[in-house]
Each structure stands twice: as C-alpha cells, then as structure tokens.
Amino acid sequence: MNNLAKKFHQDAAHMAENVALRNVIATGLGKYAEGRDKKIADFQDWQKARETASQIKRESLNNLPQNIQQLTEKLTSRGTHIHFAATGSDVCRIVLNILRQKKAKLMIKSKSMTSEEVHLNKALEKEGFKVVESDLGEFIVQLRQEPPYHIVFPAMHLTRYQISDLFHDKLNSQPTENPETLTMIARQNLRSQYIQADVGFTGANFAVADTGMISVTENEGNSRLCGSLPKTMITLIGIEKVIPRLEDLPLFLPMLATVGAAQNLTAYNTLYSGPKRPEEPDGPEEYHVILLDNGRSRLQKDPVYREVLKCMRCGSCLNVCPIYKSVGGHTYNATYSGPIGSVLMPKLFGMAAYKHLSFACSLCCACRDACPVKIDLSHLLLKNRETLSSQFAPKYEKLAFKGMSALFNHPLFWSLGKKLAWIGQKLHPLIEGSAIDPAQCWTATRKAPKLVWHSFKDLWKKYKS
Amino acid sequence: MTIDFQNILPKTETEYTAMVNLFANKSADLTTRFVKVFTQREIGLYLNTLATQEKWVSIASHHTPLTDESVIAVPVPCLWTDQGYKIEELEKVSASITGCDALIAQTGSVMLSSRTAGGRALSILPPHHIVLATKNQIVPDLPTAYRMIREKYSPNYPSMVSLVTGPSRTGDIERILVLGAHGPRKLTIILVEEV
Ligand code: SF4
Ligand code: SF4
Numbered sequence: 280m281n282n283l284a285k286k287f288h289q290d291a292a293h294m295a296e297n298v299a300l301r302n303v304i305a306t307g308l309g310k311y312a313e314g315r316d317k318k319i320a321d322f323q324d325w326q327k328a329r330e331t332a333s334q335i336k337r338e339s340l341n342n343l344p345q346n347i348q349q350l351t352e353k354l355t356s357r358g359t360h361i362h363f364a365a366t367g368s369d370v371c372r373i374v375l376n377i378l379r380q381k382k383a384k385l386m387i388k389s390k391s392m393t394s395e396e397v398h399l400n401k402a403l404e405k406e407g408f409k410v411v412e413s414d415l416g417e418f419i420v421q422l423r424q425e426p427p428y429h430i431v432f433p434a435m436h437l438t439r440y441q442i443s444d445l446f447h448d449k450l451n452s453q454p455t456e457n458p459e460t461l462t463m464i465a466r467q468n469l470r471s472q473y474i475q476a477d478v479g480f481t482g483a484n485f486a487v488a489d490t491g492m493i494s495v496t497e498n499e500g501n502s503r504l505c506g507s508l509p510k511t512m513i514t515l516i517g518i519e520k521v522i523p524r525l526e527d528l529p530l531f532l533p534m535l536a537t538v539g540a541a542q543n544l545t546a547y548n549t550l551y552s553g554p555k556r557p558e559e560p561d562g563p564e565e566y567h568v569i570l571l572d573n574g575r576s577r578l579q580k581d582p583v584y585r586e587v588l589k590c591m592r593c594g595s596c597l598n599v600c601p602i603y604k605s606v607g608g609h610t611y612n613a614t615y616s617g618p619i620g621s622v623l624m625p626k627l628f629g630m631a632a633y634k635h636l637s638f639a640c641s642l643c644c645a646c647r648d649a650c651p652v653k654i655d656l657s658h659l660l661l662k663n664r665e666t667l668s669s670q671f672a673p674k675y676e677k678l679a680f681k682g683m684s685a686l687f688n689h690p691l692f693w694s695l696g697k698k699l700a701w702i703g704q705k706l707h708p709l710i711e712g713s714a715i716d717p718a719q720c721w722t723a724t725r726k727a728p729k730l731v732w733h734s735f736k737d738l739w740k741k742y743k744s
Numbered sequence: 745m746t747i748d749f750q751n752i753l754p755k756t757e758t759e760y761t762a763m764v765n766l767f768a769n770k771s772a773d774l775t776t777r778f779v780k781v782f783t784q785r786e787i788g789l790y791l792n793t794l795a796t797q798e799k800w801v802s803i804a805s806h807h808t809p810l811t812d813e814s815v816i817a818v819p820v821p822c823l824w825t826d827q828g829y830k831i832e833e834l835e836k837v838s839a840s841i842t843g844c845d846a847l848i849a850q851t852g853s854v855m856l857s858s859r860t861a862g863g864r865a866l867s868i869l870p871p872h873h874i875v876l877a878t879k880n881q882i883v884p885d886l887p888t889a890y891r892m893i894r895e896k897y898s899p900n901y902p903s904m905v906s907l908v909t910g911p912s913r914t915g916d917i918e919r920i921l922v923l924g925a926h927g928p929r930k931l932t933i934i935l936v937e938e939v
Pocket of ligand 2: 589590591592593594595596597619649650651652653654656
C-alpha cells in the first residue's frame with residue numbers, strides 16, 4: 280500500500296467516528312437533494328436532456344482539435360491573448376509572466392477547480408504575489424489554508440460557528456450566529472480588494488467554439504466583478520470544456536444549475552468574448568485565456584476514458600455517493616474527489632499513486648444515474664479495477680483467485696469445501712479478528728456469517744419430492 | 745445537431761399576457777421585484793418613491809432614451825458611466841439603472857450586455873440594480889434569447905453578455921440562502937407597456 284492509500288484508510292476510519300462532521304455533510308446534502316429533485320421535475324423530459332447533453336459533449340470531444348481552433352481564432356480576432364499550457368507548471372509560468380509584465384501585486388480570483396488542479400495559488404504566493412479568493416466558500420477555506428472540501432461547495436464541512444470563529448480570528452469581526460452577517464463580513468472585506476486588484480482571474484464552465492466565447496456560471500457575482508474591475512483579466516479553462524455552438528447553452532446552463540446547485544438557473548451566466556471594446560466604458564484592457572491540457576488530450580485519444588472528458592464538474596456524483604458521504608471530501612486527498620475524482624485522478628496523475636480510489640466504491644451506480652452528461656462512472660471504476668488486477672495484483676492474490684475459481688467450478692470441490700468450512704468455523708473463534716485470521720480484513724471490524732451443515736441445496740434436494 | 749428544446753426544457757408561454765404572468769411568478773420565486781407600469785412617466789414616479797423609501801444618496805446609469813427620461817425624476821445626483829468613470833465612485837452609489845437585451849418568461853431572467861447595460865460593472869457593483877425593459881423585449885424561453893443575441897450582434901458581439909437570474913446569492917454557509925453575496929442584494933425589473 281502506498282502512502283496516499285494508507286492515509287486514505289486512516290482518514291476514512293477517523294471520519295467514520297466523526298459523527299458531528301458527518302451530520303453537517305448529511306444535512307447540507309439533504310437540503311440539496313430535496314431542491315434538486317424539484318428542479319429536475321420542472322424539466323419536461325430530464326432523461327432526454329441528459330441524453331442530448333451527452334451526445335453534444337461527445338460530438339464536441341470527437342472534433343476537439345477543430346473546435347479549439349475555431350474558438351481560439353474567434354477569440355484572437357477580438358484581441359484576446361491565447362496561451363496553451365501542456366502542464367500545470369506551464370499555467371503557473373504563464374500567469375507569473377503576466378503578473379510580472381503588468382507589475383501586479385494583487386490578483387483577485389473567482390472559483391476555479393482547474394487552478395486547484397495546477398496549484399496556482401501556491402506558485403504565485405511563493406513568488407511574492409498576493410492572491411485572494413473571492414467566492415465565499417473559497418474565501419473561507421483559503422483563510423483556513425485548506426483545499427476545498429467539494430468541487431462546488433468548498434466550505435460545506437464547516438458550521439456557521441466555526442466560520443464565525445475563523446472570521447473573528449483572522450478578520451477581527453464580532454462573533455455571530457447569523458449566516459447573513461457572516462456573508463456581509465466577507466462582502467465588506469472583499470470590496471476594497473476588487474478595486475485594488477491589478478488582475479482578475481476566473482475559471483470557466485464552457486467555451487463556445489462557433490462564437491469564440493468563455494462562459495462562466497456563478498451565483499455570487501464575484502466572478503463578474505473579477506471580470507469587470509481589474510485592468511487585466513485571465514481565464515483558465517481545460518480544453519475539454521469546449522462546446523460547439525452558442526445555441527447549446529440554453530440546454531447546458533439550466534442542467535448545470537439543476538444538478539449543481541438545485542436551481543433552475545444560477546444568478547449569473549456570463550459570456551466573455553474579449554477585452555473591453557473601444558466603445559465600451561469599462562472592462563479589462565487585456566484578456567488572457569489559458570487552455571490547459573494536463574493529460575486531457577491523452578484521455579481524448581482513449582476510446583473508453585474519453586467519456587470522462589464530458590464532465591462539467593457539477594458535483595452531482597459526489598452528492599449522491601455513499602462513500603463520499605461517509606469519508607468526506609478531504610479524505611480523498613485529491614483535487615477532484617468523489618466518483619469523478621476516483622476515475623479522473625489515476626488517469627490524469629498516475630494509476631500507481633491513486634489506484635486505491637478505484638476501490639473506494641460499492642458499485643452502487645448512483646453516480647452514473649446522477650450524472651447530467653451520462654458518464655458511466657461506476658463502470659469506469661470497475662474498468663480501473665480490471666486494469667489494476669492484471670497489472671498490480673500481488674502473486675498470492677492471483678493464486679487465491681485461481682483456487683477460488685477451481686472451487687466454484689467443480690461441484691465436488693464445492694460440496695466438500697462447504698463441509699470443511701463448517702468444521703473449520705468451529706475453530707475460528709480462537710483466531711477470529713486477530714492477525715493470523717485468514718479472513719482478518721473482514722473480521723477485524725465485522726462478524727463473519729455462520730455456516731450451516733445442511734445447505735439450501737441439500738434441503739432443496741430433500742424436500743423437493 | 746438541433747436540440748428538441750420544446751420537449752425538454754421547462755414549459756413556457758408564448759402569448760404576451762401569459763408571458764408577463766409567468767415572468768412575474770418566476771420573479772417572485774427568485775425574490776426579484778417585478779413591476780409593470782403603463783407609461784414611461786410612471787417609471788420616474790416609481791423610482792422617485794424608491795429613492796425616498798431606500799434613502800438613496802446617489803445613483804448611476806447610462807444614456808438610453810428610456811433611462812434618460814426616467815432618471816430625470818430621481819432627486820439625487822446621477823453618475824453616468826458612458827464616458828468612463830471612477831470605480832470608487834460607482835462603488836458608493838445607492839442604486840444603478842440600466843437597460844437590457846431581453847426578459848425571459850421561462851426562467852424570470854434578464855439578458856443584458858456591456859452594450860445595453862452601460863458596461864460591465866454598472867449592473868453588478870451597486871447594491872440595488874434596476875432594469876428597465878419594454879414590452880417587445882419579453883421572449884418566451886432561453887433558446888429564443890440566445891438566438892436573438894446571435895441575430896442582433898453577430899459578428900460584433902459586446903465583450904460581455906450576462907444572463908441574470910435573480911439578485912446575487914450564496915449558500916456557502918450551511919447551504920442557507922443569503923442574498924447579496926458580492927453583487928446586488930436587490931434586483932428590480934420595471935416593464936413599461938407603452939412607450
Ligand atoms: S458506484 Fe461507487 S463511486 Fe458511484 S456512487 Fe456508488 S459507491 Fe460512489
Ligand atoms: S462526472 Fe457527471 S455528475 Fe460528476 S461532476 Fe462530472 S458531470 Fe457532474
């Protein structure tokens with residue numbers, strides 16, 4: 280077991296005991312689930328929406344090079360600077376160059392999981408730049424020097440009391456139990472920073488190829504402020520987020536809001552087509568769009584895993600996953616957590632490091648059914664396991680399965696085995712749960728089921744006539 | 745690929761009065777204040793009442809025939825953003841008054857752009873955003889609104905187009921809804937039926 284896997288098991292075990300934290304998560308996700316189902320019901324045909332969205336994403340990924348070319352040509356024609364980043368460190372280098380060139384001191388950011396993926400903040404802070412997260416949840420976890428807990432709800436693991444203490448500690452505010460007051464403290468604190476910031480940074484949810492536009496979905500308005508006030512604006516987007524046409528947005532935007540935030544639409548869905556135009560009164564004078572690959576084009580060439588690139592990071596699969604709900608976001612110790620993370624992390628950052636995540640799954644398929652673009656995550660996790668068992672399984676495991684296969688395939692061995700197991704179980708209590716118990720990984724935390732002398736098959740034979 | 749929107753998205757209306765009613769219902773859900781007035785003069789009267797109620801100190805707007813006429817009636821100074829402005833000053837105003845591209849009955853949304861709403865910041869920085877719309881601007885659904893953006897602007901798109909649905913909000917603390925996270929706490933939409 281590697282260190283990441285060990286840590287995963289330890290943290291998961293701790294989390295299992297932390298009932299208070301699990302309750303916070305259960306309450307938050309409970310509210311979400313109720314709202315989401317109502318919003319799904321507003322659609323006339325949700326299943327058709329999913330099927331259509333999936334097809335459009337697929338079509339788009341099949342033509343990815345052409346779509347990217349169209350996107351960048353349009354954006355460039357209106358004065359946007361396009362940067363291609365092959366890796367995460369390329370992104371950091373590109374952003375650092377822009378900040379230096381602009382003699383910037385402060386960059387204000389709106390939510391971007393892609394920037395988490397490339398560890399942008401750390402890289403900029405190391406070089407002496409100040410980076411401020413403006414999304415409320417991100418602002419909170421940044422003050423706590425923590426990664427986001429969830430790809431859409433970054434601070435969902437915290438109670439208002441914890442947030443009040445945090446603000447009191449870091450911002451000198453009066454303690455309060457009122458979420459509204461807490462939000463206003465953050466609002467006040469960030470207002471001056473939007474005005475002072477030299478650079479505004481945003482993530483993006485879609486890039487529209489045929490009109491050359493970047494689409495940003497949000498509720499708070501912080502992203503719009505990041506795109507309005509600073510003189511320079513930067514958007515970071517993964518290459519897989521390209522969609523073919525402007526007319527696809529009326530499908531994707533309400534779907535994303537429905538499963539992502541349990542809303543019909545989020546408050547702001549904004550399209551950026553370039554820097555401020557000469558006849559416009561405000562907006563950034565320079566607009567930079569960074570297109571990140573970081574393993575995506577490799578996935579695009581893989582006919583099975585290409586499906587993962589349809590993902591629009593809505594968080595829906597996390598919200599329904601029984602494992603995510605039990606072990607929590609930080610236990611994954613990965614930029615992308617939950618079902619999508621378990622599929623994506625090993626594919627992007629190495630199977631050896633993240634292989635344990637493929638087993639953090641009961642194969643219940645809830646994620647597959649919750650995904651708005653119909654990614655069969657549970658199947659892909661099973662696929663991961665298949666790859667792993669052929670590449671990474673230890674010799675004794677392979678041997679054990681050979682034995683099992685002989686046992687299951689020969690009726691004589693099977694009947695004999697049943698009787699021997701019954702006898703063996705009489706002696707089991709002597710070692711049950713201890714290190715020499717061959718079934719220890721099961722019996723350490725659970726009781727083994729009792730075997731009986733007369734099996735169902737025996738009884739069936741006896742009473743059939 | 746053409747999308748069968750008619751059978752996928754939430755139901756909507758196409759006849760004017762029904763569209764207005766649907767828009768009003770959606771606005772109520774979103775805590776958007778939706779006001780229907782008959783004449784342009786009534787906009788001014790309504791704004792005047794708001795100014796007193798909310799104790800406005802100053803406002804900001806941009807020049808359009810509709811905003812020009814309406815802002816005259818408000819008894820506080822107005823910052824016009826058309827020729828550029830100081831961010832610090834815009835940050836201090838009590839409310840902003842802008843035009844828009846369309847109102848969308850299906851979702852209670854406003855489509856606006858850097859061209860129809862006085863730039864990028866005017867509709868997001870001040871604490872109360874007031875949108876003025878005319879009768880012919882209401883459309884049935886999202887697909888119509890996006891098609892309209894293409895037909896109206898292509899290929900000279902404004903640098904920003906934003907679909908605004910309700911006032912700024914957050915649920916980041918215990919998933920409890922709070923209005924006015926970073927953008928406007930209040931969104932008022934005034935539809936004038938006869939211009
Ligand atoms: S199939 Fe696995 S990953 Fe998907 S929801 Fe179930 S437990 Fe979670
Ligand atoms: S895999 Fe599907 S459900 Fe999960 S985040 Fe991506 S789009 Fe959403």
